[in-house]
Amino acid sequence: MLDYQTQRRIESFLHDEAKLLDGGDFEGWLKLYEPQGIYWMPSQPGQTDPLNVASIVYEDHGILSIRVQRLLEERALVLTPMPRTTHLVSNIEAQSGEDGDYTVQAAFVCIEHQADKQRIYSGRHTYHLALADDSFRIRLKRVDLVNCDGTHVPMAIPL
Amino acid sequence: MMNGKDKATVTAPTAEDIRALVQPNRVHRRAYADPAVFELEMERIFSRLWIYVAHESQLKKSGDFVRTRLAHHEVLVTRSDDGRINVLRNRCPHRGARLCMSERGTSRLFSCPYHAWVFRPDGSLSSVPHRKSYPAEFDLNDPLNQMQRFEQIAVYRGFVFATLNPNPEPLTTHLGEMTDVIDNLVDRAPDGEIEMADSSFSMEYRGNWKLHMENANDIFHPSFVHSSSVMPARRAPANASILDQDQTREMLMANGFGYEEWEGIQLNGLAAGHTYMTNFYNKGVLSNQQTDPVIARYRAALAARLGEDKANAVLGMNRFNNIIYPNLIINAQYQQMRVVTPLGVDRSLVRIFCFRLKGAPDEMFHRSIRFLTTLGSPASMILSDDVEMLERCQQGLERDDGPWVDFSRGLGGDRAEAAGAVSGLASEMPMRVQFQAWVNYLTAEAA
Missing domain, CATH: 3.90.380.10 (Naphthalene 1,2-dioxygenase Alpha Subunit; Chain A, domain 1)
Known part of the structure; x- marks a missing residue:
């Protein structure tokens, strides 16, 4: 069990992240990642292998920055009109791991509204957070959608 | 999941109607938006041509199956004990319930959860519970009591195709x-x-x-x-x-x-x-x-x-x-x-x-x-x-x-x-x- 203050700081970090995504500040969101940080959305429940099993997203900073630029500057077709989202994170459980890292589990729901469509995403987040210079950075964010192996429609905004 | 519309409610377009939709430089929007044209496509393209249904690497051993679609039907593509590939309608002939809800897997038997009619991977009826409560003439080997089979199946270098067409070209x-x-x-x-x-x-x-x-x-x-x-x-x-x-x-x-x-x-x-x-x-x-x-x-x-x-x-x-x-x-x-x-x-x-x-x-x-x-x-x-x-x-x-x-x-x-x-x-x-x-x-x- 972490001390109350660390637990609170981790919760705040996750809430701030959700706020950046809801506010469309995707560059700010990307800054939460370490330079080698990875965003991983598996395509299968319990997936452990990102190389031999396809992922919905398996990107490090270099590719994520292209994704973010696409969201910000180029008015991707799938973003006209720009979706509005509410990212909710809850049931946050943090543990300290190796090398001063923290492992965080949380449940999430995201409601996305765009023109005449409303979509709901839900699942679990797993974070590996590093604490450096008194702030957290994301080493790995894993997003396990409840319907990861289901039939999908296009997704644009990070969860 | 499947299209549930009753086909009989739609009047089929004639050959003349279809020809009028396609000109050398343009195509009429009905080709994309008319349900009657779509029904004709399901009959004359998706039921008559060879349609890809599975790859043999998904059907290596007996009992392996893939659930997919063939025209309006949901089908199971299976490998049976005799080594053959079967294409079976995913429907219990007893009350019509869908039998298998998995996308793919291996199963020795397909059992209907409603009244426990049990089928082999070749679609044949293996057993029904309380056999004596069915009429004397009830025959496990009657095709009407088995999963409906689609017989036209062809494999090209591992790619399995099927068609509802009884006389397809090779x-x-x-x-x-x-x-x-x-x-x-x-x-x-x-x-x-x-x-x-x-x-x-x-x-x-x-x-x-x-x-x-x-x-x-x-x-x-x-x-x-x-x-x-x-x-x-x-x-x-x-x-x-x-x-x-x-x-x-x-x-x-x-x-x-x-x-x-x-x-x-x-x-x-x-x-x-x-x-x-x-x-x-x-x-x-x-x-x-x-x-x-x-x-x-x-x-x-x-x-x-x-x-x-x-x-x-x-x-x-x-x-x-x-x-x-x-x-x-x-x-x-x-x-x-x-x-x-x-x-x-x-x-x-x-x-x-x-x-x-x-x-x-x-x-x-x-x-x-x-x-x-x-x-x-x-x-x-x-x-x-x-x-x-x-x-x-x-x-x-x-x-x-x-x-x-x-x-x-x-x-x-x-x-x-x-x-x-x-x-x-x-x-x-x-x-x-x-x-x-x-x-x-x-x-x-x-x-």
């Missing part, structure tokens, strides 16, 4: 020279065998199935539809990612077509409705360079089996988006496959698969998996924009204002060759070829 006749691309995909495996990857993607879009098949032929759109990923990929530094040897960035940039690509990519169309184009991924890890250590090891493994010349010939075939009419797309050089299944006149399912080349370095498979994610994931920076465009087309075509869709680009500039039509210059010839085949299939009276 599968290889329908495939024509498209057997080349299946050969090429299989021949790329150093061990001579390919295996479907366990992971795949399914996407549903609100649009007619033909919109996707046309988009896969369309080399004019990428510069516009995909500019939102081309531009940031161009600005991004090379090799910024540690995950994929720059494959994703190269794939995004490759959609930045200019005049050179528009004029240089050769398009081919065959009378049966099949089409393909020459490749446009010519940089980075996808370009098959000798300097790439993974490719060098792979080439050596392939040459050890086929000999240097044959290996070079196999690797030299670089055709993109090989479309086997009506709904199968194969990219042999990246081991990718797509199947587009019509769910309704305005709803389609796209399933995207990839294959492992047995005997090739693991990294080759990792690249195929990365290709699958970059181009076929629901979060793909490419496909998501395509789907948005397909849905907007459907939305426009559903309204009866301005009935014609224009397909005139390149008209008159296509060359006829022995096997079919050939064109450069970003022609819309492939769509015209598809629609000519479409008219032929829809106006053919008898199967």
Whole structure:
């Protein structure tokens, strides 16, 4: 069990992240990642292998920055009109791991509204957070959608 | 899940109606939006032509099955104890309930959860509980008490096709020279065998199935539809990612077509409705360079089996988006496959698969998996924009204002060759070829 203050700081970090995504500040969101940080959305429940099993997203900073630029500057077709989202994170459980890292589990729901469509995403987040210079950075964010192996429609905004 | 509309409520269009929908330079919106036309397509294209249903690597041992669709039916493709492949309607003949809810797997028996009729993987009825409460003449061997079988099944080098047509032409006749691309995909495996990857993607879009098949032929759109990923990929530094040897960035940039690509990519169309184009991924890890250590090891493994010349010939075939009419797309050089299944006149399912080349370095498979994610994931920076465009087309075509869709680009500039039509210059010839085949299939009276 972490001390109350660390637990609170981790919760705040996750809430701030959700706020950046809801506010469309995707560059700010990307800054939460370490330079080698990875965003991983598996395509299968319990997936452990990102190389031999396809992922919905398996990107490090270099590719994520292209994704973010696409969201910000180029008015991707799938973003006209720009979706509005509410990212909710809850049931946050943090543990300290190796090398001063923290492992965080949380449940999430995201409601996305765009023109005449409303979509709901839900699942679990797993974070590996590093604490450096008194702030957290994301080493790995894993997003396990409840319907990861289901039939999908296009997704644009990070969860 | 299946289209539940009662077919009898729709009046079938006549051959004359169908011919009137397709002119040399344009197509009527009813081809995409009229439920009666869609029903005719289901009868005369999706029930009469050979339709891909499974790959043999999914059906290695008895009891292996895949759940898929064939025309209006949901079917199980199974391997039975006698080694045969079966295509069975996924429906209990007792009360009509769907039997199997898994996408794929292995099962010795298929048991209906309602009243426990139990079927073998060949569809035969194995047992019913409390046998004596059924009438004396109730026969386990009566076909009406068994899972309905579809008998027309043909396999070409591991690709399993089926049809509801009782008298189909031979599968290889329908495939024509498209057997080349299946050969090429299989021949790329150093061990001579390919295996479907366990992971795949399914996407549903609100649009007619033909919109996707046309988009896969369309080399004019990428510069516009995909500019939102081309531009940031161009600005991004090379090799910024540690995950994929720059494959994703190269794939995004490759959609930045200019005049050179528009004029240089050769398009081919065959009378049966099949089409393909020459490749446009010519940089980075996808370009098959000798300097790439993974490719060098792979080439050596392939040459050890086929000999240097044959290996070079196999690797030299670089055709993109090989479309086997009506709904199968194969990219042999990246081991990718797509199947587009019509769910309704305005709803389609796209399933995207990839294959492992047995005997090739693991990294080759990792690249195929990365290709699958970059181009076929629901979060793909490419496909998501395509789907948005397909849905907007459907939305426009559903309204009866301005009935014609224009397909005139390149008209008159296509060359006829022995096997079919050939064109450069970003022609819309492939769509015209598809629609000519479409008219032929829809106006053919008898199967």
